[in-house]
Amino acid sequence: MSAGDTCQSRSTHRFQSIHKHTNQQQLDQEKLMKSLDDIVDGSDQDLMQENANVDGRSPMGIMGKMASESARWYAMHHLLTAEAREAMASNLLYPHDLDYYATGTTTCCQIPLGQMLRGGFNTGHGHMREPKDIKSAMALASIILQANQNQQHGGQAYPMFDYDLAPYVEKTYIRHCGVLEQLPLSEPNQVESLAWQWTERDVYQACEAFIHNSNSMHSRGGGQVPFISINYGTDTSRFGKLLVKQLLLATQAGLGNGETPIFPIQIFKLKSGVNFDEGDPNRDLYELALETTAKRLFPNFAFLDSPFNAQYDDGTPESEACYMGCRTRVMGNVNGKETALGRGNLSFTSLNLVRLSLLAGDVEHFFSMLDSLMDVAERQLLERLQFQSKKRAKDFSFLMRQGVWRGSEHLAPDEALVDVLKQGTLGVGFIGLAEALTQLVGSHHGQSESSHELGLRIIRHMRKRMDETAERTGLNFSLIATPAEGLSGKFVKKDRIDFGNIAGVTDRQYYTNSYHVPVYYSLKAFDKIRIEGPFHELCNGGHITYVELDGAVVGNIKALDRLVRAMAEHQIGYGSINHPVDRCRTCGYQAIIHSNCPVCEAPETNIERIRRITGYLVGDMSKWNRAKQAEEQERVKHR
Known part of the structure; x- marks a missing residue:
């Protein structure tokens, strides 16, 4: 072939590639317009309810969803590389919250509440000075959450809620003592006794207001309430304990008509010597937490004695492991102090393990393809970080300018975020381990020990890759067990079209989240715990x-x-x-209600049934997409 022929061949190939990309872009644009039509007429339930925390049929929900779909199209065709787009088109890879890519914002953050309350903060409409009592402190805690939710696309949490608010419980007590000392009381100890009673009342009311605010204040143009989590349970001070006690009691009481609060997600931190064993100073709080979760499903439990959590504990509250939302954990840090405080996830991308197993055919080919796909995911995350790092502190007036993100308080308005964002994490997630194992070896990890070992081998391999990438790049790469809400249905829908209906693999409307044993597989509760336990460290x-x-x-x-x-x-x-939490909306009766209300005979349609889906509570399953509705219906109870 002559040089001219070679040049012509390359030119032809380049023209074909451009033509192919142009055609794909046109097809995607047509798909976008179809999606916008579906949003306007409300005909696509899965599209409208990708996020169950958003009222997709409200005016703000519709406008937000239209903006989301348009922003996703823009990111696909103007920000993602051809390699990442190809992996997405192949149903192998999914960058989460792609609609927020162009904004350059982060996913989530553990907010340093104590620091912000002590120094005060500005929401953009004036400075909020340090509060003088617990009611003001918890009101400001709500304002911080609402202001911050507009600056990022994921959840947010307070990692040490009890420690941060205890000083304001103490201030409240001291103020009451000062008032009572001016009164002619008959008994010398009446001042302390009455001051404590008044403080208990004020703390309960402050907690009650915080819970009500968490379920009623709206962010993002009124489209949703903030995703909120709070961690607590290890402050053994008199004032920290009082806060947790009253918070749990207010949670048990519920909202105005006795409804179970959806937010905040509450996380009780368990630690031997503090609250987990007989004689521990906060043992009474653990027992109250059990009573509360029996009635309201929260709190969840964080286990600080697990070796991978205990390794960070240096005896200070800031070093305690904590969680966010339905599972996010941020602790290790190659670029600073190993703490969750003021840090969060930058972005994460999930891999479709089921698709890989369908393409690979056998185990060794699976691992080879997994390595190649992880390379793509790592490059895509680095490209997104590069885009985020070009943003300036002034672009995030609250998140960065008010010092929510660790170290950001030292940035000038025009300074880039590159050095501050290095404190955050980059996550690779995965979905469908159970179905992938079934495709590869004929059974999932709940059915056989050999499948369990293979599952651990796969996830160990992925974690090893993340550790190696962190060392090579000097960035906090981590492996996350993906909380798939809309993705579980998206992946399987396309795989079923391409590979057919395969029993135990593509025959349901959803893929199993991360490493979980399938929800439809019957086994004992203790066996599920034993099987899934080793995946937590990984x-x-x-x-x-x-x-x-x-x-x-x-x-x-x-x-x-x-x-x-x-x-x-x-x-x-x-x-x-x-566990089931049912309530009659008519008369307020609470119990397990199988059909109509046994007290007032209200119809079954008037029964609120609180269930946990993807880590979040919901009382109306119509707010979820069809995949998650199917998953909830197929769940079996663990004996």
Whole structure:
């Protein structure tokens, strides 16, 4: 072939590539317009309810969804590389929150509440000075969450809620003592006794208001309430303990008509010597937490004694492991102090393990393809970080300018975020380990020990790759057990079209989240805990294990305690216990209600049924997409 022929061949190939890309872009644009039409007429339930925390049919929900789909199209064709687009088109890879890519914002953050309350903060409409009592402090805690939610696309949390608010409980007590000392009281100790009673009342009311605010204040143009998590349980001071006690009691009481609060997600931190054993100073709070989760499904439990959490504990509250949302964990840091405080996830991208297994055919080919796909994911995350790092502190007036993100308080308005963002994490996630194992060896990890070992081998390999990438790049790469809400249905839908209906693999409307044993597989609660336990250490970017109970547990707190202790024994990092929580909207009767209300005979359609999906509570399953509705319907109870 002559040089001219070679040049012509290359030119032709380049023209074909451009033509192919142009055609794909045109097809995607047509798909976008179809999506916008579906949003306007509300005909696509899965599209409208990708996020169950958003009222997709409200005016703001519709406008937000239209903007989301348009922003996703822009990111696909103007920000992602051809390699990443190809992996997405092949149904192998999914960058989460692609609609927020162009904004350059981060996913989530553990907010340093104490620091912000002490120094005060500015929401953009004036400075909020340090509060003088617990009611003001918790009101400002709500304002911080609402202001910050507009600056990032994921959840947010307070990592040490009790420690941060205890000083304001003490201020409240001291103020009451000062008032009472001016009164002619008959008994010398009446001042302390009455001041404590008044403080208890004020703390309860402050907690009650915080819970109500968490479920009513709206962000993002009124489209949703903030995703909120709070961690607590290890402050042994008199004032920290009072805060947790009143918070749990207010949670038990519920909202105005007795509804179970959806937010905040509450996480009780368990630690031997503090609250987990007989004689521990906060043992009473643990027992109250069990009573509360029996009635309201929260709090969940974080296990600080698990070795991968305990390794960071230097005896200070800032070093305690904590969690966010349905599983996110941020602790290790190659670029600074190993703490969650003021840090979060930058972005994460999930891999479709089921698709890989369908393409590979055997185990060794699977690992080879997994390595190649992880290369693509790592490059895509680095490209997104590069884009985020060009943003300036002034682009995030609250998140960065108010010092929410660690070290950002020292930035000038025009300074780039590159050095500050290095504190955050980059996550690679995965979905469908169970279905991938079934495709590769004929059974999932809940059915056989050999499949379990293969599952651990796969996830160990992925974690090793993340550790190597962190060392090579000097960035906090981590492995996260993906909390798939809309993705579980998206992946399987296309795979079924391409590969057909395969029993145990593509025959349901959803893929199983991360490393979980399939929800439809019957086994004992303790076996589920034992099987999933080893995956927690491997998924250092986030993990969770839950068990599904059948029947009321309010009268059987000892059973809950046994389950929590089983989680601790099997080195679970983060766990929760699901059980039915039903309430009649007409008369308020609460129990397990199988059909109509047994008290007022209200129809079944008027029964609120609180369930946990992807880590979040919901009382109306119509807010979820069809994949998650199918998953909830197929769940079996763990004996």
